[in-house]
Amino acid sequence: MKIAILGAGLSGITTAYYLQKFENISNITLFEKEKRPFGLCQSIQKDGMIYDIGPHILFSKDKEMLQEMLNVLDSPNALKRSNKILYKGIPVQYPFENDLSKLPEEDLKYCINAFENNPYEEYKASNMIQFFLKTFGEGITNCYLRPYNEKIWKYDPAFMNTSMVDRIPKPTKEEIERSASGETVDGYVHQLYFSYPSDGGIEAVPQGFLNRLSKEKCRLLLDQRITSIEKREDKFVVTSNGEEHIFDKLISTIPVQELAKVYKPLPTEIKEAVDDLRYNSIAVAFVHIPYDNCGDNYAYMVPDNDVIFHRISKMDFLGSRYHVREGASYMIEVTYREGDYISHMTKGELEDKIAKGLVRIGFAEKEADCDFVDITHAKFAYVIYDLNHGSNMEKIRNFFQTQSVILNGRFGNFEYWNMDKIVRESFELSKRFN
Numbered sequence: 001m002k003i004a005i006l007g008a009g010l011s012g013i014t015t016a017y018y019l020q021k022f023e024n025i026s027n028i029t030l031f032e033k034e035k036r037p038f039g040l041c042q043s044i045q046k047d048g049m050i051y052d053i054g055p056h057i058l059f060s061k062d063k064e065m066l067q068e069m070l071n072v073l074d075s076p077n078a079l080k081r082s083n084k085i086l087y088k089g090i091p092v093q094y095p096f097e098n099d100l101s102k103l104p105e106e107d108l109k110y111c112i113n114a115f116e117n118n119p120y121e122e123y124k125a126s127n128m129i130q131f132f133l134k135t136f137g138e139g140i141t142n143c144y145l146r147p148y149n150e151k152i153w154k155y156d157p158a159f160m161n162t163s164m165v166d167r168i169p170k171p172t173k174e175e176i177e178r179s180a181s182g183e184t185v186d187g188y189v190h191q192l193y194f195s196y197p198s199d200g201g202i203e204a205v206p207q208g209f210l211n212r213l214s215k216e217k218c219r220l221l222l223d224q225r226i227t228s229i230e231k232r233e234d235k236f237v238v239t240s241n242g243e244e245h246i247f248d249k250l251i252s253t254i255p256v257q258e259l260a261k262v263y264k265p266l267p268t269e270i271k272e273a274v275d276d277l278r279y280n281s282i283a284v285a286f287v288h289i290p291y292d293n294c295g296d297n298y299a300y301m302v303p304d305n306d307v308i309f310h311r312i313s314k315m316d317f318l319g320s321r322y323h324v325r326e327g328a329s330y331m332i333e334v335t336y337r338e339g340d341y342i343s344h345m346t347k348g349e350l351e352d353k354i355a356k357g358l359v360r361i362g363f364a365e366k367e368a369d370c371d372f373v374d375i376t377h378a379k380f381a382y383v384i385y386d387l388n389h390g391s392n393m394e395k396i397r398n399f400f401q402t403q404s405v406i407l408n409g410r411f412g413n414f415e416y417w418n419m420d421k422i423v424r425e426s427f428e429l430s431k432r433f434n
Contacts (some may be wrong), residue, residue, distance in 0.1 A: 001025045004238050004245065007253035008032035008220055010206045011409030011422045015251055018210045018430035020217050026431065028217060029247070031224045031240055033254075037210065040410070042379065043201025044286070045296040046374045051286040051331050053378050055299055055313040056202035057081075059194040060420035063362040067425050068423055072208025076195040077319040086304070086361055087144065094301065095169040096144045097136060097176050098185040102364065103143070110118070111139030112180040115173075129158035130175045131165050148303040152310045152339055154280060155384055164416065188271055196318045205419065229263045251429070253409035255279075255380045255398060263405075270399045273392040277414060278384035281343070282375065285309075287331040288371040292316070292328040293363050298304025300361070307330075307357035308342070308350075309334050329373070330363070335382060347375060383416040 001024055005012045008030045016028045036042060043052050058076065060066040062271045070076055083094035088107075093099035100111055114137035125131035128149065132141040135396070147284040149157050177183045197204035221240070229250070236250040252259045260266055260274040293301070302310055313331045316323040323329075332354055336342035344352070351372050356429055358364035383389075393414055398408055407413045409422060417425065 001248045001250045002027040002246070003029070003251065004236060004247040004252065005030045005251045006226070006238075006259065007039065007087065007409065007412065008037035008210075009132065009253060009409065010041045010209075010224075010419060011039075011253040011426060012251075013037065013206050013209045013213070014423050014426035015163060015408060015429060016213055016218050017422075018427050019433055021216045022430075022433050023095070026217070028213075028219075029245065030218070030220045031226060031238065032220065032222050033224055033226070035223045036327045037220065037222065038203050038206045041202050041206050042202035044252040044376055046286065048202040049286070049288070049315075049373060051315055051329070051374070052202045052285050052378055054282065054333055054381070055311070055331060056190075056419065057194040057196055058205070058419070059191045060269060060418075062420050062424055064148075065420045065423045065427070068209075068427075069076065069419065070195060070207050072212065073195075073197050073204055075198045077198050078196055078344060079196060079298075079318065081192050081316075083301070084297050085144065085148075086303045089362070091297075091300070093184050094299075096169070097129060097140050097171055098179045098182045099181045099183075100140075105137075107143055108180060111137070111143060112177070112266065114139035115176055125165075128162060128164065128385075130158075131162050131168075132157070135168075135170060147305065148301060148310065151303060151305070152335055153279075153382070153384060155278070155386065156302040156333055159387055161385045161387055161389060161391070163221070167416075170297065172293055198319055199321045201322075224303060226262050228253060229259075236405075249404070249406070249433075251406045251408055252400075255313045255411035256407065256414050257380075257411075259405075259412070263403075267399065270396060273395040276388055276392050278386045278389070279380055279411075280335045280337055280382040281379050282381035283334045283342075283350060283375055285334070285351070286315075286329065286373045287327045287332055287354065287358070288325055288327060288373055289358070289364050289369050290327040290371075291365075291369075292323075293365075294328055294330075300338050302357075302361060304360070307360055308353040309357055312358075312361075312363070313422075328363075330358075350375070357364065380411050383398055383414055387414070389414075 085096050092102045118137040120133040125134045132145045139181045172377040179185050224240045225239045230237045236247045240247045294314050299313040309332045311333045355367040355370040364370050410417045
């Protein structure tokens with residue numbers, strides 16, 4: 001059996017890693033459109049410094065898959081999470097509702113009173129904002145959850161479904177009341193301790209799996225331009241860089257939007273469903289400041305509307321290899337969508353906005369102190385679970401299933417999966433070939 005895998009990010013590479021052990025599979029070919037593999041798990045090196053496309057850390061409730069990722073690393077660093085939310089200039093420990101006593105007195109009273117006297121508790125939540133109100137009350141929702149989520153998603157949470165709520169910490173009533181009384185409560189404990197590669201950035205994880213691919217059975221083709229995919233009887237014909245390749249099975253981990261452009265024929269109904277899928281792009285600025293006003297913390301969430309970025313993460317926190325220059329180096333995330341005002345900004349305008357934001361939150365004393373080492377853009381970054389997501393994906397999955405095309409990965413399957421979930425899905429997928 002000859003297998004084509006579209007995309008050489010973490011999903012594509014781990015799918016090949018698990019499939020290569022089967023004797024009935026003779027050849028696995030990975031097609032990657034970029035000149036380098038690894039997708040969103042790519043790490044960028046510039047001027048001796050390393051940064052990722054947003055903060056990636058290794059943690060999971062799925063201990064088996066966590067161990068799989070750690071096993072391909074030479075010597076991961078073990079770290080304790082220290083994340084903060086900058087609320088009106090006050091560093092509040094993440095998650096917000098577990099450190100309420102840090103809030104100004106008026107906001108504290110608003111949050112705890114609305115939580116204890118919540119008129120929404122008995123309602124069924126059918127969208128994200130209803131879930132926030134039902135679970136936390138109006139105070140916590142309006143002070144932090146609503147503005148932060150509107151900022152990161154660039155989408156009204158009332159028009160997003162509840163698929164993301166499993167990622168949101170759900171403290172008990174006792175924990176919130178302890179938090180309001182002055183105690184800082186550790187929440188989301190499975191994420192409290194995490195690992196990170198001691199060198200190479202998060203890319204070391206997919207690189208570790210790639211290093212373990214059989215050279216006899218697996219091949220990686222980079223800088224590929226796929227122009228068509230056709231099913232001829234029971235075979236798949238992939239035309240890339242002008243050359244036809246024939247396979248018995250096709251696994252796609254590339255964005256389903258990209259697959260739809262080249263898969264022939266594609267019914268109009270499926271094209272419309274694909275076009276209706278919502279996602280955010282991201283710009284990640286890597287900025288060095290010659291002093292450290294962040295303290296011994298890794299990430300800060302920033303809900304303020306007058307700051308363009310929603311999160312800032314310090315690479316230096318992740319180990320000595322990442323502290324290259326005196327001061328602090330930050331990954332700064334800005335989400336946007338094609339056609340919005342951010343997407344129309346020039347590089348200089350975006351840098352200016354970010355620098356003003358760094359001064360605004362106190363990480364930079366003046367804009368001139370912000371040294372922009374690099375900016376990376378990723379078109380496909382965040383899946384938006386809008387109210388049509390489920391019905392659209394059901395149509396798309398059903399169609400490709402009839403074609404015997406297997407969808408996998410965050411954007412291949414159009415699901416907001418973290419690294420542990422991606423590895424798990426690749427592992428489970430491989431069982432179907434046994």
